[in-house]
Amino acid sequence: MTSPTATIYHNSRCSTSRKTLELLRAHGIEPTIVEYLKTPLTRPQLQALISASGLSVREAIRSKETIYQELQLDAANDEGLLNAVATHPVLLNRPFVTTAKGTRLARPVEKVLEII
Structure with a gap:
């Protein structure tokens, strides 16, 4: 079984973004990381x-x-x-997370649980 896929629009200097990334990983998800400040949308x-x-x-x-x-x-x-x-x-605002179940702004971090 493969882990679910996700993309996080991430700013490594943001504690909420870092915590969201940790939460995804704690749930077995290694997301695609888009550092949107380095690669703007x-x-x-x-x-x-x-x-x-x-x-x-x-x-x-x-x-x-x-x-x-x-x-x-x-x-x-x-x-x-x-x-x-x-x-x-x-x-x-950050971080946005997308999965097959939807897209959320992870503020608070726990909002990401709705889509994993």
């Missing part, structure tokens, strides 16, 4: 990931990042937010 990839998670674009954004304030994204629509995240991947 395209705008269509971002849109698909966020849509699959069931979140709004705004819910998937890290509004406490300095660049969020600098770009004055409080008033931005979804198109503006997606463009900002495509240009500044640090704005994407």
Whole structure:
């Protein structure tokens, strides 16, 4: 029997992302790791990931990042937010995890249990 497949959109500097990766591994899942800060997602990839998670674009954004304030994204629509995240991947909340059962933003970490 093979272990379930998963992809984690990971930032190794984020404790929640590291804990989510540990949780996946504790359940016998060695996910594909996408370090989205090193290999940013395209705008269509971002849109698909966020849509699959069931979140709004705004819910998937890290509004406490300095660049969020600098770009004055409080008033931005979804198109503006997606463009900002495509240009500044640090704005994407983390970690997102995808499996055959769905996509979740693992905040809190235990949200990933819904899809493994």
